[in-house]
Amino acid sequence: MHEMSLTESVVRILEGEAARHGFSRVKLVRLEIGELSHVDPESILFCFGAVAGRSPLTSGAEMKIVRAPGQAHCLDCGDTVPLADRLAPCPRCGGARLVITGGEEMRVKEMEVE
Amino acid sequence: MCTVCGCDTPHHHPGHDHGHDHHDDHHDHGSSRMIQVERDILAHNDGHAARNRAVFAERGILALNLVSSPGSGKTTLLCRTVEALKARMPVAVIEGDQQTSFDAERIRATGAPAFQINTGKGCHLDAHMIESALARLRPEEDSVLFIENVGNLVCPAAFDLGEAAKVAILSVTEGEDKPLKYPHMFQAASLMVLNKTDLLPHLDFDVDACVAHARRVNPSITVLMLSARTGDGLDPWLEWIAERRRHTLAHRAESLEAKLAAVRATMDSSG
Ligand SMILES: Nc1nc2c(ncn2[C@@H]2O[C@H](COP(=O)(O)OP(=O)(O)OP(=O)(O)O)[C@@H](O)[C@H]2O)c(=O)[nH]1
Ligand SMILES: [Mg+2]
Ligand SMILES: [Zn+2]
Ligand SMILES: [Zn+2]
Numbered sequence: 001m002h003e004m005s006l007t008e009s010v011v012r013i014l015e016g017e018a019a020r021h022g023f024s025r026v027k028l029v030r031l032e033i034g035e036l037s038h039v040d041p042e043s044i045l046f047c048f049g050a051v052a053g054r055s056p057l058t059s060g061a062e063m064k065i066v067r068a069p070g071q072a073h074c075l076d077c078g079d080t081v082p083l084a085d086r087l088a089p090c091p092r093c094g095g096a097r098l099v100i101t102g103g104e105e106m107r108v109k110e111m112e113v114e
Numbered sequence: 115m116c117t118v119c120g121c122d123t124p125h126h127h128p129g130h131d132h133g134h135d136h137h138d139d140h141h142d143h144g145s146s147r148m149i150q151v152e153r154d155i156l157a158h159n160d161g162h163a164a165r166n167r168a169v170f171a172e173r174g175i176l177a178l179n180l181v182s183s184p185g186s187g188k189t190t191l192l193c194r195t196v197e198a199l200k201a202r203m204p205v206a207v208i209e210g211d212q213q214t215s216f217d218a219e220r221i222r223a224t225g226a227p228a229f230q231i232n233t234g235k236g237c238h239l240d241a242h243m244i245e246s247a248l249a250r251l252r253p254e255e256d257s258v259l260f261i262e263n264v265g266n267l268v269c270p271a272a273f274d275l276g277e278a279a280k281v282a283i284l285s286v287t288e289g290e291d292k293p294l295k296y297p298h299m300f301q302a303a304s305l306m307v308l309n310k311t312d313l314l315p316h317l318d319f320d321v322d323a324c325v326a327h328a329r330r331v332n333p334s335i336t337v338l339m340l341s342a343r344t345g346d347g348l349d350p351w352l353e354w355i356a357e358r359r360r361h362t363l364a365h366r367a368e369s370l371e372a373k374l375a376a377v378r379a380t381m382d383s384s385g
Pocket of ligand 2 (some may be wrong): 188189190217262
């Protein structure tokens with residue numbers, strides 16, 4: 001389950017930020033996970049619950065995940081269109097030649113610390 | 115230091131290098147404050163991958179990342195491939211499995227150097243594991259390096275190792291719907307190898323439907339069919355590798371020529 005290593009990467013990013021900004025506890029961390037990315041947000045939340053307690057920095061921290069909507073540029077009609085599923089056709093013209101332009105992000109957005 | 119891999123190397127974070135000294139990023143909430151981070155979760159892996167890619171380019175190594183579900187025939191194909199190529203070009207193999215070094219032993223039996231990575235509970239190889247393996251295996255200059263990933267059609271899709279291409283192996287016993295069920299993997303792959311074609315007469319596997327599914331998730335994917343057991347269809351695969359290698363070598367020759375020209379210019383100007 002690669003969600004576990006991704007969650008460990010999140011914790012590593014938080015540790016890097018703690019060293020840089022000099023804080024000792026994360027109260028809240030907000031991730032952005034695109035709707036077309038390959039990770040399951042529920043699984044990330046589950047893994048964070050398991051991993052957070054290992055370090056005083058993240059112990060008790062809350063994680064919130066915002067979903068970035070899927071978006072694509074359609075090569076057939078030239079429009080930028082919303083895309084719920086990476087295999088779906090263009091909702092405007094039915095074309096299949098879509099270049100994904102949004103919804104694949106996996107980012108640590110911000111955090112509340114003390 | 116990374117807590118996961120324990121390495122002390124500096125990691126760069128592609129595209130996310132905005133300053134962390136912008137104290138206007140902080141908003142006070144009593145004793146707590148908000149900090150804008152905006153960092154890609156995979157930045158650490160991608161930093162290692164970029165370093166591997168630079169090493170491969172510098173040394174003229176064509177690195178191919180073989181991905182598939184367990185038992186699709188990666189090691190069998192690699193053994194045959196190594197046998198066929200070893201007289202023509204230097205080859206080396208990195209094997210990734212959760213446990214055992216069986217696959218590396220199978221490769222070594224063919225006469226090629228092989229390094230086994232055991233990921234333990236890990237379900238994929240990551241770029242840092244490859245960086246460490248390279249330091250031990252030291253593949254020859256201008257060689258072909260095959261990396262056999264952990265058998266898993268999901269997780270290895272997310273982790274760039276620095277390879278030139280991902281090769282997805284799908285055996286015909288797995289069903290033609292796999293490209294649609296695991297779209298990330300087939301989207302990330304440059305080549306799909308349909309293996310175990312010797313079994314087709316015994317199955318109702320629909321080759322055309324499978325290729326159509328793969329093209330639907332990845333219109334530019336190349337498809338080859340072969341049997342690693344009988345060797346049938348092996349030549350186009352060997353030619354695909356040779357063609358990619360010519361490309362890698364052409365790039366290396368170009369950058370060596372540029373370096374040479376720079377040295378000559380320095381020599382000339384120093385009178
Ligand atoms: N009939 C047939 N069997 C094959 C072929 N290629 C591999 N096999 C068999 O499939 C089984 C698995 O092959 P491996 O090469 O170990 O597969 P793998 O993908 O390396 O497996 P893991 O490393 O465990 O994920 C073995 O019993 C092979 O003999 C083929 O082309 N035809
Ligand atoms: Mg194997
Ligand atoms: Zn996984
Ligand atoms: Zn359209």
